[in-house]
Amino acid sequence: MKANCWAGPDSVEVRDVPEPALLNSRDAIVRVTSTAICGSDLHLLDGYVPTMQDGDVLGHEFMGEVVETGPGMTDGKLRPGDRVVVPFPIACGACASCRAELYSCCENTNPNAGLAEKFFGHPTAGIYGYSHLTGGFAGGQAQYARVVLADVNALKIESDLTDEQVLFLSDILPTGYMGAEMCDIQEGDVVAVWGAGPVGQFAMDSARVLGAERVIAIDKETYRLEMAAAEGYTTIDFEDVDVRSALLELTGGRGPDKCVDAVGLEATHGATHVRLYDRAKQAVRSETGRPHALRQAITSCRSGGIVSVVGVYGGLLDKFPAGAWMNRSLTLRAGQCHVHRYMKQLLRLIEQRRIDPTRVITHRLPLSEAPRGYELFKNKEDGCEKVVLTP
Amino acid sequence: MTTDTSAPTALRHDPLVRGLGLASALLGVPQVATPGGFVRQLGLADGPRQRMATVAVGVRELTAAAGLLGRPHPAWLWSRVGGDLVDLTLLATALRRHDGRGVARTAAATAGTAAVTAADVYAAVTRTRWRTPVELTAATTVAKHPDETYELWSGLERLPEFMAHLAEVRITGPRTSHWTASAPFGRTVEWDAETTQDVPGQLIAWRSAQGAVVGNSGEVRFHPAPGGHGTEVQVTLRYSLPAGPLGRAVARYFGEEPHQQLDDDLRRFKQIAEAGEVIRSEGAPGGKRARAEFPQHPAQPLTEDELREVRS
Numbered sequence: 119m120k121a122n123c124w125a126g127p128d129s130v131e132v133r134d135v136p137e138p139a140l141l142n143s144r145d146a147i148v149r150v151t152s153t154a155i156c157g158s159d160l161h162l163l164d165g166y167v168p169t170m171q172d173g174d175v176l177g178h179e180f181m182g183e184v185v186e187t188g189p190g191m192t193d194g195k196l197r198p199g200d201r202v203v204v205p206f207p208i209a210c211g212a213c214a215s216c217r218a219e220l221y222s223c224c225e226n227t228n229p230n231a232g233l234a235e236k237f238f239g240h241p242t243a244g245i246y247g248y249s250h251l252t253g254g255f256a257g258g259q260a261q262y263a264r265v266v267l268a269d270v271n272a273l274k275i276e277s278d279l280t281d282e283q284v285l286f287l288s289d290i291l292p293t294g295y296m297g298a299e300m301c302d303i304q305e306g307d308v309v310a311v312w313g314a315g316p317v318g319q320f321a322m323d324s325a326r327v328l329g330a331e332r333v334i335a336i337d338k339e340t341y342r343l344e345m346a347a348a349e350g351y352t353t354i355d356f357e358d359v360d361v362r363s364a365l366l367e368l369t370g371g372r373g374p375d376k377c378v379d380a381v382g383l384e385a386t387h388g389a390t391h392v393r394l395y396d397r398a399k400q401a402v403r404s405e406t407g408r409p410h411a412l413r414q415a416i417t418s419c420r421s422g423g424i425v426s427v428v429g430v431y432g433g434l435l436d437k438f439p440a441g442a443w444m445n446r447s448l449t450l451r452a453g454q455c456h457v458h459r460y461m462k463q464l465l466r467l468i469e470q471r472r473i474d475p476t477r478v479i480t481h482r483l484p485l486s487e488a489p490r491g492y493e494l495f496k497n498k499e500d501g502c503e504k505v506v507l508t509p
Numbered sequence: 510m511t512t513d514t515s516a517p518t519a520l521r522h523d524p525l526v527r528g529l530g531l532a533s534a535l536l537g538v539p540q541v542a543t544p545g546g547f548v549r550q551l552g553l554a555d556g557p558r559q560r561m562a563t564v565a566v567g568v569r570e571l572t573a574a575a576g577l578l579g580r581p582h583p584a585w586l587w588s589r590v591g592g593d594l595v596d597l598t599l600l601a602t603a604l605r606r607h608d609g610r611g612v613a614r615t616a617a618a619t620a621g622t623a624a625v626t627a628a629d630v631y632a633a634v635t636r637t638r639w640r641t642p643v644e645l646t647a648a649t650t651v652a653k654h655p656d657e658t659y660e661l662w663s664g665l666e667r668l669p670e671f672m673a674h675l676a677e678v679r680i681t682g683p684r685t686s687h688w689t690a691s692a693p694f695g696r697t698v699e700w701d702a703e704t705t706q707d708v709p710g711q712l713i714a715w716r717s718a719q720g721a722v723v724g725n726s727g728e729v730r731f732h733p734a735p736g737g738h739g740t741e742v743q744v745t746l747r748y749s750l751p752a753g754p755l756g757r758a759v760a761r762y763f764g765e766e767p768h769q770q771l772d773d774d775l776r777r778f779k780q781i782a783e784a785g786e787v788i789r790s791e792g793a794p795g796g797k798r799a800r801a802e803f804p805q806h807p808a809q810p811l812t813e814d815e816l817r818e819v820r821s
Contacts, residue, residue, distance in 0.1 A: 121809060138810040141789040141819070171792070173807030210784040214652050214738055226780045230805075232773050241776075244790060247808065253791015264791075264810070267784065342527070443737045481605035 120509065121260035122488035124174045127165030130489050135175065138256060138264040143190030146268035148202060152281035153180040153258050155491050155505045156289055157315050158382070158430050162249065163492055166383060167432060169233065169250040178206035178246040179288040180258025181281060186266065198480040202272035204258065204265050205457035208244040211270035220234075222454035227266065228253040236431070242454065246494045259488055261509040267494050282506060283468055286475040288319070290504075292460035293428050294320025294380065299460075300426035300451040301376035302330040310365055310374035310418065311410035314342035314353075316504045317428060318380035318477045322351050323334045323473050325378075334368060336361055338386065341501040345478070356388040362418045373420035380430025383407030396436070405436040417442050417448075427452035476506040485509040520581035525632050529589060530577030532625070533570045540567025551605055551618045552611025553678045562599060568594075586633035635652035645746045645768050649775040651782045652739040655731040656710045661782055662729055663713055663744075671777035671787060673770055685718075698722050723748050744775060773797075794819045 124129045138147055156179050161167050181203040187196055196202070209221035216224050224243035228234055231241035234251050234423015244266065256264065277286050277366050294317045301309060309325040314337035322333045326349075334348035334355045343353040354364045365374055387393040387410040394409035414441045415425045424447055443450060467473045470495050480503040483491050491505040520526050540547050544563040548555045569592055576585035600619040607615060651658050661667065665686055669675040676697070677689040684704045698719035706714035706728070714728035725748035732741045777783045777787045777797055787796040792805040794815070811819065 123807075123809065127561050136810040138791075139816055141791070141794060142786055144785070168746075171804060171807045173809050175807075175809045176794075210780075210788075212652060212783040213779070214650065217652065226784045227788050229788055229796070230789050231776055232769055244788070250792045250805055250808065252807050253788075256791040256792040256808045256810055262810075266788065 119261040120367050121175045121256075122177060122507075124162060124170050124484065125171075125172055125428050128163060129246060130176060130492050132488055133173070135173075135260070138260075140186065141186045141264065142266060143188045144267045144269055145188040146184050146196055146202075146265045146272065147186040147187050148180075148189065148204065148258075148263050148265055148272075150180050150182040150258055150263055151201075151507070152182070152263060152285045153177050153260075153485070153507050154288075154290075155179075155259075155284060155495050155507065157317060157495075159264060159381070159492070160496050161384060161430060161432070163496060164384065166222040167249045167251070168237075168399075168404060171254075172300070172452060173251065174247065174249070174254075175227065175256040175258075175260055176247045176404050177257035177259030177263075178248055178262055179285065179290065180204055180246075181275075181285050181288060182263070183269075184272070185262070191269055192446055196272060196274065200503055201275045202265070202301040203275060203284050203287045203461070204244055204246070204263070204272055205287075205292075205461060206248075207454060208246070208253070208255065208266045209270050210267060216270075219456055219459045220453075221456040221458045223456075230254060245454075254420065257265055259485065259507060262486070269440075273465070276350070276464075277369070279468065280476075282473075282476045282479060284465065284466045285506065286316075286478075287457075287461050287464055287468075288476075289457065290316045291320050291464055291473070291475050293317050293455040294322075295324040295460050295464060296453065296455045297378040297380055297426050297428035298324035298328055298330075300428075300453070301325065301328075301378065301424050303330050303376060305329055306331045307375040308369050309376045309378065310336060310415070311378045311380055312336045312385075312415055313380035313382075313429060314346045315337070315380065318342075318378070319345060319349075319478050319503075320473075320475070321378045321380050321428070322346060322349065325376075327467065327472055330376075331370075333352035334374060338388070339498055341498075342503060345503060349477075355453045358388075361414050363389070365418045368418070372422070373418050375420055375423050377415035377419045377423065377425045379415050379427045379429045381424065383431050384408070385412075386411040389490075397473065399436055407431050407433065407435050407461045409435045409438065413437065413439055416448060419446075419448055421446040422448070422451045424451060428455065430454075432505075439446055453492055481505040484506055511592065516748070520583070520636060521583070521601065523636065526577055526581055526586070526636060529579075529586070529629065529632055529725050530574050533577065533589070534572035537570030537574060539569045540564065540570065547581075551600075551603075552614030566596065574781070583633060583637040586629060588637055589629045590626065590633050593622060593629055595741070596622050596695075600764075642747065642749050643767065645745065645771050647771040647775050648741060648743045649779050650734050650739055650741050651779050653741045653782050655733055658740040658782060659710045659713070662731075663707070665711070667781070671781055671797055672774045686715075688717075692723075700725075712760060725749075742775065742778070744771065746771060789819075 119137045120132055121135045123131055184198050184200045197363045207222040209216050209225040210226040213225040220241050227244035228241050230250055234241040244255050246251030246255045298321050307330050309330040311321045314335045325333050333351045337343050338357045347353050347482045378433045385408050399405045400408055419425050485507045494502040495505050540563050542558040547563050548559045569591050573589050627751055665678045668678050674690045678688045681687050686702050689699045701718040704715050712730050716726040717724050727746040730743045733806050734741045780787050789796045792808045
């Protein structure tokens with residue numbers, strides 16, 4: 119079958135690979151009908167995530183039709199022919215973390231947990247197509263994919279919603295939603311979102327659904343800011359203005375009540391010297407992320423506010439404004455999305471037309487053109503916001 | 510946590526070790542103080558090169574003396590063996606290029622050094638601990654009742670599913686079992702074990718029978734976790750590692766880290782207890798062999814041949 123594989127930093131290739139087989143008794147094999155390129159796939163492409171190997175099949179946003187189930191799938195929850203969306207973190211559903219609905223911190227699904235523990239202190243869940251640090255699971259940018267512990271890790275779609283309407287339940291919609299939910303939004307809140315990529319857009323939509331009075335989008339790509347403005351959000355272009363000053367101006371000097379970092383470790387900064395400083399430190403690996411967005415969020419947020427982080431960080435940061443965080447009683451919340459926790463309620467919001475996930479799709483390509491999709495997305499060419507691939 | 514209990518304190522009162530330390534001191538002092546006189550005593554031509562070599566050897570002897578008398582450790586004895594070999598090489602070179610005057614004294618010095626070498630080798634070999642007792646502990650919490658968790662372990666026959674090194678455990682009697690494990694360099698080790706304590710829901714302890722190649726014992730304790738969060742499983746393993754620290758270094762080079770191994774074993778026990786089986790990925794399809802598989806299989810589906818190997 120055809121699959122999009124990592125072929126070294128800055129290189130992905132569509133290759134012929136074997137079709138997936140059952141490895142565990144509660145596996146299912148899915149014929150992928152739609153898959154997408156995620157912003158976090160770009161961290162893999164750019165070589166910022168360790169333990170990638172040549173030939174790793176990429177992709178953790180996918181959905182499709184069940185074609186085979188393992189002998190352990192005896193409860194009849196999932197049958198060949200079922201249409202499913204697959205959450206990107208693999209959960210066992212039985213450990214203490216899963217019972218607490220912290221699915222992305224599942225204690226059992228990462229065969230390389232010992233390695234992950236070295237990086238993070240405690241292991242985290244397995245993730246499809248996301249390095250060997252998260253288990254070495256083959257991804258879903260392929261014609262077929264293996265779903266692990268499929269009775270826990272597949273959401274059946276029984277309505278006639280299109281693939282494009284439900285595909286993003288696999289990652290970016292719940293991730294954006296969790297970014298807003300962690301903000302504990304109260305009536306009258308002003309919520310600022312760093313990053314107007316797909317996750318940022320969904321964090322904004324979610325903030326509005328959860329009752330924010332005003333939502334502010336911060337980015338430098340005009341087309342992304344326009345996409346946010348079209349939804350009625352206020353925009354700040356950080357190439358034109360100083361973000362903190364602009365935020366203070368928009369909030370009567372208070373600063374936003376809640377801030378969402380939907381950027382992560384490859385941020386850019388409006389000021390060249392600041393950008394170069396972190397770029398250089400990252401290049402020599404004396405920090406693993408460029409935390410411009412996080413720093414700005416912490417220094418801009420009103421005292422006692424909440425900074426919620428859904429942008430991906432992998433290692434160590436430099437110049438973390440701990441003083442601002444501590445002295446101004448800020449709450450910092452973070453997490454890889456616990457997708458399973460949100461899928462059903464978000465599916466309902468889609469059915470009720472309160473959120474339209476399709477609004478971020480700008481490019482539809484066949485799987486065979488995945489490398490071009492990565493290029494468009496990475497270089498933000500042709501107004502690229504979200505690429506959906508069809509095998 | 511790994512505990513190494515090889516204690517060098519016994520060497521402090523060892524007459525042979527102390528004797529060799531004193532010999533080093535007695536040799537080192539004249540070599541450093543009057544190198545010219547020492548060179549002549551050996552029946553060699555006195556020159557700046559010879560003196561420099563003598564001072565260097567003297568400093569080395571004084572260092573060994575300080576080590577052996579001050580902080581005795583087998584490593585000092587091995588350093589003496591190394592020094593002896595250097596001395597023998599120097600003397601042999603001197604003999605080959607000898608001008609004849611005083612050659613008898615040089616030959617006698619060479620014979621003396623050879624005798625000392627023999628004593629040093631004897632001391633180093635006999636004073637090095639070739640087996641290091643090791644105690645490993647590890648713990649995990651399983652979201653199951655202590656009784657269920659105990660049941661899963663007490664059958665013993667499922668241990669090879671999650672313990673990387675165990676190939677097979679066969680029950681041979683009411684309290685006895687036969688264990689087969691893989692060892693470094695593709696070898697297999699087998700031994701008989703006896704269950705010494707068995708308290709349902711709480712504790713299992715075992716000990717290898719007399720004559721096991723790697724004598725070992727261990728215990729698993731099952732405690733209810735606080736707040737009704739299941740069971741805390743605490744494992745202690747004791748065994749004597751062949752070839753001491755050297756063996757451990759070699760084993761580590763070949764990817765055997767005992768403590769990490771035990772942590773991984775327990776992680777897989779937790780997987781079986783909670784998720785029903787050991788989780789396999791395309792990158793680590795061998796399940797319990799995951800750590801040994803780096804660099805791993807790429808995270809892409811396996812070929813028919815690879816699948817057959819994994820399933821065998």
